[in-house]
Amino acid sequence: xxxxxxxxxxxxxxxxxxxxxxxxxxxxxxxxxxxxxxxxxxxxxxxxxxxxxxxxxxxxxxxxxxxxxxxxxxxxxxxxxxxxxxxxxxxxxxxxxxxxxxxxxxxxxxxxxxxxxxxxxxxxxxxxxxxxxxxxxxxxxxxxxxxxx
Amino acid sequence: xxxxxxxxxxxxxxxxxxxxxxxxxxxxxxxxxxxxxxxxxxxxxxxxxxxxxxxxxxxxxxxxxxxxxxxxxxxxxxxxxxxxxxxxxxxxxxxxxxxxxxxxxxxxxxxxxxxxxxxxxxxxxxxxxxxxxxxxxxxxxxxxxxxxxxxxxxxxxxxxxxxxxxxxxxxxxxxxxxxxxxxxxxxxxxxxxxxxxxxxxxxxxxxxxxxxxxxxxxxxxxxxxxxxxxxxxxxxxxxxxxxxxxxxxxxxxxxxxxxxxxxxxxxxxxxxxxxxxxxxxxxxxxxxxxxxxxxxxxxxxxxxxxxxxxxxxxxxxxxxxxxxxxxxxxxxxxxxxxxxxxxxxxxxxxxxxxxxxxxxxxxxxxxxxxxxxxxxxxxxxxxxxxxxxxxxxxxxxxxxxxxxxxxxxxxxxxxxxxxxxxxxxxxxxxxxxxxxxxxxxxxxxxxxxxxxxxxxxxxxxxxxxxxxxxxxxxxxxxxxxxxxxxxxxxxxxxxxxxxxxxxxxxxxxxxxxxxxxxxxxxxxxxxxxxxxxxxxxxxxxxxxxxxxxxxxxxxxxxxxxxxxxxxxxxxxxxxxxxxxxxxxxxxxxxxxxxxxxxxxxxxxxxxxxxxxxxxxxxxxxxxxxxxxxxxxxxxxxxxxxxxxxxxxxxxxxxxxxxxxxxxxxxxxxxxxxxxxxxxxxxxxxxxxxxxxxxxxxxxxxxxx
Amino acid sequence: xxxxxxxxxxxxxxxxxxxxxxxxxxxxxxxxxxxxxxxxxxxxxxxxxxxxxxxxxxxxxxxxxxxxxxxxxxxxxxxxxxxxxxxxxxxxxxxxxxxxxxxxxxxxxxxxxxxxxxxxx
Numbered sequence: 001x002x003x004x005x006x007x008x009x010x011x012x013x014x015x016x017x018x019x020x021x022x023x024x025x026x027x028x029x030x031x032x033x034x035x036x037x038x039x040x041x042x043x044x045x046x047x048x049x050x051x052x053x054x055x056x057x058x059x060x061x062x063x064x065x066x067x068x069x070x071x072x073x074x075x076x077x078x079x080x081x082x083x084x085x086x087x088x089x090x091x092x093x094x095x096x097x098x099x100x101x102x103x104x105x106x107x108x109x110x111x112x113x114x115x116x117x118x119x120x121x122x123x124x125x126x127x128x129x130x131x132x133x134x135x136x137x138x139x140x141x142x143x144x145x146x147x148x149x
Numbered sequence: 150x151x152x153x154x155x156x157x158x159x160x161x162x163x164x165x166x167x168x169x170x171x172x173x174x175x176x177x178x179x180x181x182x183x184x185x186x187x188x189x190x191x192x193x194x195x196x197x198x199x200x201x202x203x204x205x206x207x208x209x210x211x212x213x214x215x216x217x218x219x220x221x222x223x224x225x226x227x228x229x230x231x232x233x234x235x236x237x238x239x240x241x242x243x244x245x246x247x248x249x250x251x252x253x254x255x256x257x258x259x260x261x262x263x264x265x266x267x268x269x270x271x272x273x274x275x276x277x278x279x280x281x282x283x284x285x286x287x288x289x290x291x292x293x294x295x296x297x298x299x300x301x302x303x304x305x306x307x308x309x310x311x312x313x314x315x316x317x318x319x320x321x322x323x324x325x326x327x328x329x330x331x332x333x334x335x336x337x338x339x340x341x342x343x344x345x346x347x348x349x350x351x352x353x354x355x356x357x358x359x360x361x362x363x364x365x366x367x368x369x370x371x372x373x374x375x376x377x378x379x380x381x382x383x384x385x386x387x388x389x390x391x392x393x394x395x396x397x398x399x400x401x402x403x404x405x406x407x408x409x410x411x412x413x414x415x416x417x418x419x420x421x422x423x424x425x426x427x428x429x430x431x432x433x434x435x436x437x438x439x440x441x442x443x444x445x446x447x448x449x450x451x452x453x454x455x456x457x458x459x460x461x462x463x464x465x466x467x468x469x470x471x472x473x474x475x476x477x478x479x480x481x482x483x484x485x486x487x488x489x490x491x492x493x494x495x496x497x498x499x500x501x502x503x504x505x506x507x508x509x510x511x512x513x514x515x516x517x518x519x520x521x522x523x524x525x526x527x528x529x530x531x532x533x534x535x536x537x538x539x540x541x542x543x544x545x546x547x548x549x550x551x552x553x554x555x556x557x558x559x560x561x562x563x564x565x566x567x568x569x570x571x572x573x574x575x576x577x578x579x580x581x582x583x584x585x586x587x588x589x590x591x592x593x594x595x596x597x598x599x600x601x602x603x604x605x606x607x608x609x610x611x612x613x614x615x616x617x618x619x620x621x622x623x624x625x626x627x628x629x630x631x632x633x634x635x636x637x638x639x640x641x642x643x644x645x646x647x648x649x650x651x652x653x654x655x656x657x658x659x660x661x662x663x664x665x666x667x668x669x670x671x672x673x674x675x676x677x678x679x680x681x682x683x684x685x686x687x688x689x690x691x692x693x694x695x696x697x698x699x700x701x702x703x704x705x706x707x708x709x710x711x712x713x714x715x716x717x718x719x720x721x722x723x724x725x726x727x728x729x730x731x732x733x734x735x736x737x738x739x740x741x742x743x744x745x746x747x748x749x750x751x752x753x754x755x756x757x758x759x760x761x762x763x764x765x766x767x768x769x770x771x772x773x774x775x776x777x778x779x780x781x782x783x784x785x786x787x788x789x790x791x792x793x794x795x796x797x798x799x800x801x802x803x804x805x806x807x808x809x810x811x812x813x814x815x816x817x818x819x820x821x822x823x824x825x826x827x828x829x830x831x832x833x834x835x836x837x838x839x840x841x842x843x844x845x846x847x848x849x850x851x852x853x
Numbered sequence: 854x855x856x857x858x859x860x861x862x863x864x865x866x867x868x869x870x871x872x873x874x875x876x877x878x879x880x881x882x883x884x885x886x887x888x889x890x891x892x893x894x895x896x897x898x899x900x901x902x903x904x905x906x907x908x909x910x911x912x913x914x915x916x917x918x919x920x921x922x923x924x925x926x927x928x929x930x931x932x933x934x935x936x937x938x939x940x941x942x943x944x945x946x947x948x949x950x951x952x953x954x955x956x957x958x959x960x961x962x963x964x965x966x967x968x969x970x971x972x973x974x
Contacts (some may be wrong), residue, residue, distance in 0.1 A: 034820075036822065038799070038822065040756070040806050040808065048803070048820055050820050053473065053477060055797045055798070055800065055812045074826055091800075148802055159866040163865050189908075192908070193910065197863065197864045205866065272974045381944065
């Protein structure tokens with residue numbers, strides 16, 4: 001399955017670069033002024049936003065990855081994804097910066113080795129080395145499970 | 150076949166309707182076994198499933214239903230009576246049909262065994278009937294369908310023979326729309342044929358009448374089909390023609406030089422070939438038809454005008470979403486007009502508001518479906534269970550026309566089935582027990598639905614043995630759910646049935662399972678903002694009442710503010726709004742406030758929602774809510790006003806949080822969260838425990 | 854000019870398959886959900902052929918055909934039965950009622966089209 005990933009969207013969280021299968025990315029948004037907090041949810045659950053009349057939950061990737069939560073700035077963004085390709089199941093992830101869209105070949109994909117294991121994600125699709133940087137590709141389903149807990 | 154595939158989905162939907170219809174007819178037939186209309190209805194449902202099944206690639210389904218249909222065909226003809234045995238057999242067949250509709254032709258090994266044994270059951274049934282009546286061999290009958298279907302495919306066995314067909318149409322043949330070429334084409338499909346047209350009767354052009362047939366035909370054909378099959382081709386015209394069909398030889402002789410000569414001669418002279426010429430023996434005169442003319446009972450059927458169309462539920466969801474969008478956009482326009490003092494736009498906006506409200510009401514109405522759609526399953530369940538347990542039960546349904554939101558109905562079926570199962574299993578006694586208790590041997594279960602304000606109420610009552618509160622009480626004590634000397638009202642004891650600790654296995658056997666899974670029922674109902682209560686009298690019966698909202702997607706709400714967030718409370722739950730002055734220290738203690746001499750517990754939403762503590766500068770207001778006869782005070786920062794709102798789901802990722810049942814988009818595009826008031830009462834319980842245990846980890850408990 | 858076909862069947866899926874197939878071939882299609890419903894089309898308009906199911910509520914195929922044959926305009930219109938029945942007896946009944954021919958279900962589109970084009974050219 002994962003070998004089928006051919007296009008990824010990369011983004012920064014703290015000092016690391018991560019990516020998601022671009023096929024599951026629906027929209028990239030500026031961080032809105034208001035994210036409505038939902039009481040009694042996990043720390044990483046930032047709240048919900050109104051996206052074209054739909055209520056979309058937003059998870060803060062910086063908390064999931066145990067990175068520093070910086071003040072809101074213009075570079076930050078919310079990526080709306082649909083892990084199951086269904087309109088019913090959508091969520092947004094709050095990232096520090098959007099990097100780029102990259103075409104990848106299956107042979108570029110190497111096993112992920114994280115220097116120090118941080119955060120709640122413990123498996124990755126793989127890592128590519130691109131323009132001098134390691135990009136760790138997050139398994140969207142795995143991320144979905146974490147948020148669903 | 151790709152065209153066909155597109156219609157498969159439709160066929161499945163339609164068959165599901167047909168199955169429902171069939172089940173309904175069967176249930177009615179059970180008490181009215183002679184009812185011709187119901188028999189016709191059953192037959193037609195089977196017939197449609199069989200026909201469509203073959204059309205859309207459900208061959209197993211078609212084959213299976215054919216067996217059933219054949220039996221009911223005999224029932225229609227009066228040769229097999231409707232019996233309880235047949236109805237039971239049919240019900241089990243329906244289960245098989247449902248499975249086949251689901252899996253298509255891909256049967257597992259196990260399914261195949263079931264399939265075969267079901268077919269055996271039919272055969273056995275027919276055999277038994279055959280002792281008293283005669284019906285045709287169903288298997289052969291079905292093969293015939295295949296044969297006709299595969300008409301163009303030559304057969305393997307070498308039974309080819311030569312047949313001479315002489316076909317002399319009466320002049321008025323064309324009058325019923327027959328085109329003789331159609332018949333000749335059919336013959337050509339049945340074997341190798343030489344067709345001769347004899348046109349010497351054609352008049353001069355001026356006398357030629359277009360609706361009059363002038364041509365005679367002779368066809369010499371090599372075919373494996375039987376004479377009867379060849380005759381069938383002419384079945385629609387045989388009264389309007391002279392037809393002779395005769396076997397000339399047991400092999401194909403049309404390539405024989407002698408035969409070719411005869412053909413040539415006939416063509417040249419315009420004189421019909423004779424059988425004598427073609428073979429050395431004469432044949433008997435043409436047989437006349439021998440069919441018994443049985444009049445089909447005129448199919449009055451059920452009075453069922455198509456007054457509705459089928460729309461995919463996705464389309465309706467989309468419509469509802471779009472209309473909700475429109476309502477929101479419209480309120481933005483109103484806001485804009487107000488802020489800019491633009492009277493023209495304000496006027497237009499007002500009109501749009503009226504229209505969009507109407508549109509919205511209509512759209513929501515579309516998504517309501519009558520309860521009826523699910524009732525069949527309930528009747529089936531009660532019937533099957535009571536047969537199984539040899540109980541005699543009258544199951545009455547009232548208010549089947551009551552409409553509810555599709556999502557509600559979808560989530561309602563399981564809890565209702567569960568409750569009904571309890572009623573049959575544990576409510577209604579056996580005939581003996583009932584007689585001993587001085588009751589009629591026939592038990593009653595009544596399912597009643599009705600509208601009550603913005604709610605729909607469903608009551609399921611039985612006149613069975615009821616529940617003994619003492620028994621429940623002692624079990625609850627044994628389970629450690631309540632104290633030995635706790636003073637509980639009957640209501641409170643019965644309420645224990647809904648708590649999850651209560652319905653454990655050990656209790657099940659002792660209490661004959663009454664109350665089993667009621668906690669699950671309640672949870673499931675809560676997910677659709679429904680609420681179940683139970684009342685019972687020992688020896689007399691039990692009634693379970695379920696209250697449901699009409700729709701999940703729209704509520705009249707009260708907009709309030711807590712810290713930075715907006716929330717919506719359903720207006721229906723609100724009793725009174727008080728100024729926070731009531732919360733004076735002399736008036737409130739340990740989260741209980743005295744209002745009009747009544748002690749009412751209260752909670753602060755800031756606390757429940759884990760916001761910063763309330764400071765002196767913060768506003769506060771006390772809102773008294775009433776849910777299911779229980780009162781609760783809640784403290785919010787501000788009450789903004791009434792607000793009719795479209796409730797949107799929070800989606801899967803936020804399902805598990807505590808108190809929010811949905812979200813609503815305000816005129817300025819921001820989000821207000823809709824509070825599930827009934828769950829606030831749970832917060833209060835937790836609150837109590839906390840104060841008792843002096844625990845501070847509220848959060849831990851809330852997440853537990 | 855496109856030929857007009859009236860299809861009468863109580864099964865929605867069958868109706869749709871038949872109409873789809875015929876419309877694809879350039880026929881104009883009228884659709885009735887049962888005999889009674891279909892009678893509304895017999896208001897004097899031009900119809901080239903009628904294809905009807907046998908078992909239907911309200912007015913079944915046989916009754917429907919008998920009604921058609923009573924109407925002067927449609928006395929000679931070709932009527933095909935579309936049915937799963939293949940018994941001679943059933944065909945006879947259909948014929949007596951005034952049917953022109955029959956098509957056995959299940960059918961493939963090609964077979965349906967062939968049957969129709971044999972009756973109307």
